[in-house]
Amino acid sequence: MPSFTPLITVTVLCVLLCALASPMPSTAQERPYIVTYDHYLEEPGNLEIEYFSTFGTQRGGNDFHAFWVEFEYGATAWWTTELYLDGQTTFHDSTLFTGFRWENRLRPLKHEHFINPVLYMEYENKNGADKIRKEVEGLDVESDFLTPNSEARKEHVHELEFKLILSSTVKGWNFAENIIAAKNLSNNPWEFGYALGASRPLALRASAHRCTFCRENFSAGVEMYGGLGDRYNFGLRNTSQYLAPVAAWYLPSGWTVRVSPGFGLNDNSHRLLLRWGISREFSGFGEMIAHFFRSGR
């Protein structure tokens, strides 16, 4: 998608400039998951900018480095909306922008419950070279990623994805389950997948002093995710499955660093998906944009 590049660059620069001009960074103490979602949404009016990287091994082909940028905005306390920009580098091949996604998460219940549901809807507009593996669904297996970028990029994918996010927090532990249903709009069958996660901060009490390396600034856990086939072949057969320890470090300056080495659990999976990400949340972004729109009238 070569014509996209200037547009994407301008958009990213505008949002980054707006975020940097917003009043102050803040910290949200999010979970360390990279694939799994819990039921906590972005604080209203805040913008979180995240960059994630995935290094993946590829048997029979070239290893790759996929990356994405997320702009996550808390529209209200019950609605978070997010824009993703994806890209990838396949070693000894090429680097390319692979598409965008627009995601919305809605919290239907007013109060906290033992199990908290969140509804997730996403529109994906990407090409066949997309390798971010943000979610694994259907019958996608490692060998699907052998196609050279020059060929894979010719395939255009318009996809709708729905998730039911169920999440509980008990005695500091968070348990999250995501049930995924995705529909390629070009008349492909519904595909299914899942993601499970459990995590806990290393300390439950906060220290009396601000500190960088206090245990409460670290969170660790594990996530497991994979495909569940499609409408005609439901189940684990011919799917890829991953198990990934996750860890996060919340710096007092407002930055969050996440790391997650994911290991393939069967022969259909990449042996290693090494992920890491860095994010920062900016408060007051929405007010600034609203002010901009008001003053423009």
Add this chain to the structure above:
Amino acid sequence: MRPDLIAFCASVVFLGISLAVTQQKEAAAKVSKSDPSVYAELNKVPEKARVRRNPMETDPDAVAAGRNLFERHCAECHGDTAEGGRKAPSLRAEEVQNSTAGAIFWILSNGVVRRGMPVWSKLPEPQRWQLVTYIKSLGVRLTQPANPSLPKADLTPLTAPASPPH
């Protein structure tokens, strides 16, 4: 123009509009410190939650730890000294200070989602109690009759850890 380009532009425009609309709504519903209805949620706290004791009440570090947590997570809406901000009400108000620790803990844990207060159960329970201890400590000055030199509602920032309420 390519359909995917149109879709991308439409998404960005929609995102911008949704940003503006929601923020304008929030600005229109700007929190008024004198409006008692912003504290009405405190009256809806279930009795079982209201009577819960604060296990951090006697912890000597709880106020300082709570203040750290407040600065990181709450100050952006409630103001640096909890006197209230554009988006959230004062926590020094009588309605909050006269509430039980259990009621404040319940509001923290459940949020007031329809009014923009997020759910804070993402913080572990001991940290939420530390926050409650800090918030309740802000009321100490409001109820100190022994020192008449202090104004009744002293909104100056606390520069040293205050004693937990007795």
